[in-house]
Amino acid sequence: MKIKENVDLWVNQLLMIEYEDFRVYYSNIISEDEDVVYIQLPQDKNFIPVQRVNGKVNVYMYNEKKEMIGFPSYIQEDDKKIKLVKPDIDSVRKVQRRNYFRVLAPLTIAIEVSPGETQKFVTDDISGGGLAFINNQSDLFKVGDELTGIVTLDNGSSSKAVPFKGRVVGIRPELRNKLRVAVEFIEMKEPVRAEIIRYCYRRQFEIRDRSGELMVGTY
Secondary structure, three states: OOOOOOOOOOOEEEEEEEEEOOOEEEHHHHHHHOOOOEEOOOOOOOOEEEOOOEEEEEEEEEOOOOOEEEEEEEEEOOOEEEEEEEOOOOOOEOOOOOOOOOOOOOOOEEEEEEEEEEEEEEEEEEEEOOEEEEOOOOOOOOOOOOOEEEEEEEOOOOOOEEEHHHEEEEEEEEEHHHEEEEEEEEEOHHHHHHHHHHHHHHHHHHHHOOOOOOOEEEE
């Protein structure tokens, strides 16, 4: 099967999957074969898995040029493996969609938990639309809370402190009595968002070049 030159598929690549009923789910590539890629079970933005896997879908991803591209495909669960048909040479197109892929990233954030008092946390993942972090205190945050904080984007040789405002959109239990707090950015200026998106691009390709890390979903 011929693949367009600007469609590079790799393990851990992030995918947005849109079914015919317009429901949107997120996944990443686990491995690939000649005509298909094997992916993780797609989940929606609230981490709820898709109930019916099989069907026609539209698939969206970023290529090496940081362009969002899309193509029609078919997804099928076969022997507990989920496979997605690769695009042919004539089906791939550039698209303009306002979606922000998130990447796994252990970044330090400082959040104002009360007037004049901040606490530090570590992110689980981040995107241009929001971030998630791990919290040990069950009563510190609740869904709907608006937060003010600073996230430090660590690029190895340098780092940059980026201020943000956000709203808690989800809280999920994790192992060892920890909670995963998902935050959506609000009132964010586009130049600030662009800093975070650039970091996510770099992080995505860094993860691609390493083994053993997985990336899932978006905000």
